[in-house]
Amino acid sequence: xxxxxFIRMLFIAFAVVGxxxxxxxxxxxxxxxxxxxxxxFDGVNDGLLENANVLVEGNLIKTVSTAAxxxxxxxxxxxxxxxxxxxxxxxxxxxxxxxxxxxxxHELSPLAHGAIAMKRAEGMLMNGFTTVMDVGGPAIYLxxxxxxxxxxxxxxxxxxxxxxxxxxxxxDFRTRMxxxxxxxxxxxxxxxxxxxxxxxxxxEIRRCGRENFRKGATHLKMMVGGGVSSRFDPLHGLQGSPExxxxxxxxxxxxxxxxxxxxxxxxSVRMAVEAGVPHILHAPLITxxxxxLMGEKGVYMQPNLEAVLGLTEENAAAFLSPAxxxxxxxxxxxxxxxxxAAIKHGVKIVFGTDLLSQWNQxxxxxxxxxxxxxxxxxxxxxxxxxxxATSTAAEVIDLxxxxxxxxxxxxGVVAEGAYADLLLVDGNVLEDLxxxxxxxxxxxxxxxxxxxxxxxxx
Numbered sequence: 001x002x003x004x005x006f007i008r009m010l011f012i013a014f015a016v017v018g019x020x021x022x023x024x025x026x027x028x029x030x031x032x033x034x035x036x037x038x039x040x041f042d043g044v045n046d047g048l049l050e051n052a053n054v055l056v057e058g059n060l061i062k063t064v065s066t067a068a069x070x071x072x073x074x075x076x077x078x079x080x081x082x083x084x085x086x087x088x089x090x091x092x093x094x095x096x097x098x099x100x101x102x103x104x105x106h107e108l109s110p111l112a113h114g115a116i117a118m119k120r121a122e123g124m125l126m127n128g129f130t131t132v133m134d135v136g137g138p139a140i141y142l143x144x145x146x147x148x149x150x151x152x153x154x155x156x157x158x159x160x161x162x163x164x165x166x167x168x169x170x171x172d173f174r175t176r177m178x179x180x181x182x183x184x185x186x187x188x189x190x191x192x193x194x195x196x197x198x199x200x201x202x203x204e205i206r207r208c209g210r211e212n213f214r215k216g217a218t219h220l221k222m223m224v225g226g227g228v229s230s231r232f233d234p235l236h237g238l239q240g241s242p243e244x245x246x247x248x249x250x251x252x253x254x255x256x257x258x259x260x261x262x263x264x265x266x267x268s269v270r271m272a273v274e275a276g277v278p279h280i281l282h283a284p285l286i287t288x289x290x291x292x293l294m295g296e297k298g299v300y301m302q303p304n305l306e307a308v309l310g311l312t313e314e315n316a317a318a319f320l321s322p323a324x325x326x327x328x329x330x331x332x333x334x335x336x337x338x339x340x341a342a343i344k345h346g347v348k349i350v351f352g353t354d355l356l357s358q359w360n361q362x363x364x365x366x367x368x369x370x371x372x373x374x375x376x377x378x379x380x381x382x383x384x385x386x387x388x389a390t391s392t393a394a395e396v397i398d399l400x401x402x403x404x405x406x407x408x409x410x411x412g413v414v415a416e417g418a419y420a421d422l423l424l425v426d427g428n429v430l431e432d433l434x435x436x437x438x439x440x441x442x443x444x445x446x447x448x449x450x451x452x453x454x455x456x457x458x
Contacts, residue, residue, distance in 0.1 A: 087130025
């Protein structure tokens with residue numbers, strides 16, 4: 001058995017063994033569940049559909065009506081005027097990546113990563129996130145376990161698998177003393193197979209993309225500029241050439257899906273957009289001209305505001321290395337300018353968190369995910385922030401075409417024929433988005449795929 005095959009086996013095994021003793025078992029899905037007396041935020045409209053009733057049959061929403069619904073034998077949940085809304089969708093997660101990256105790569109085994117990732121997936125669902133898009137790191141194994149019959153639970157997972165990075169790019173986590181795996185006899189760390197695929201030139205880009213699709217990726221992720229958390233790549237550096245980005249776009253298009261890119265600077269964002277990339281992560285340094293181009297081409301922007309603007313200077317200095325702190329400080333004042341330019345030119349904003357924490361603090365850190373809604377509310381309003389985390393996020397999933405494994409119903413909406421991924425919130429989310437930042441208290445029902453995972457009412 002090869003080293004990679006052995007590591008793969010261990011990752012799966014410990015994703016199972018590491019959590020099997022503590023995983024809760026979801027309630028059996030009833031044939032029908034009837035929510036009565038609820039005010040519905042449907043994921044699209046600015047207001048609530050008041051005094052409504054919603055019937056779930058199997059894993060889909062069958063009826064949404066302000067009239068009474070007859071459903072003999074259904075499990076009835078009386079919402080008593082609470083808000084029923086779509087489950088939240090986090091479109092920038094790294095389930096299997098934890099800080100510090102150097103420690104995680106060298107000292108945390110794949111066994112630990114698998115166990116942590118599964119517990120994170122469980123926690124994300126209980127925080128109200130019924131769908132996540134993973135944009136770097138092994139996650140297909142988690143999806144398969146969650147979707148199987150082994151008793152594990154978590155959100156729907158869409159995975160890019162290993163992100164594609166150039167040598168010395170954001171994602172090349174080697175130390176200075178480690179050789180490049182492409183010119184020194186092959187991969188020496190599991191990180192360079194499952195988390196980051198180091199690629200230089202069109203041929204290697206294609207190989208990485210195709211390898212990810214072989215693993216089961218639904219989309220691709222490529223680094224086209226420097227990042228805050230990485231050691232060796234300054235923010236100002238461009239990563240990947242137009243030809244290399246176009247190669248990744250070509251590989252994705254051949255699979256009827258898309259590439260998302262990590263990009264901070266205006267030049268890196270524009271290079272990606274001109275190469276055909278439809279979805280940009282971060283983009284805090286874009287100019288109005290580039291925002292206009294993004295709007296004209298229908299490009300989605302997923303900004304991760306809380307990860308930057310949610311930190312005080314004191315907290316950032318304590319949390320980040322000196323080099324990363326300097327990068328953070330350089331973009332802090334620019335994010336609001338970029339957001340205003342994007343909104344002015346009609347760029348669609350998508351919810352995402354990019355939460356990375358110390359390996360032993362991940363569950364508590366993930367509970368802060370909904371704070372991103374409060375950042376988005378400043379620019380989009382409450383309904384707009386919620387759309388970014390529901391129906392607009394679902395539009396990005398639609399870009400995956402036939403690679404989306406969940407094809408039965410629509411996502412991110414409360415509508416007839418949509419998946420029954422639902423939250424019942426104790427309060428009016430359009431008047432107080434902060435309700436969603438305390439899921440333990442305010443999420444009284446959590447349903448995914450028609451299955452009730454939490455119900456404090458019945």
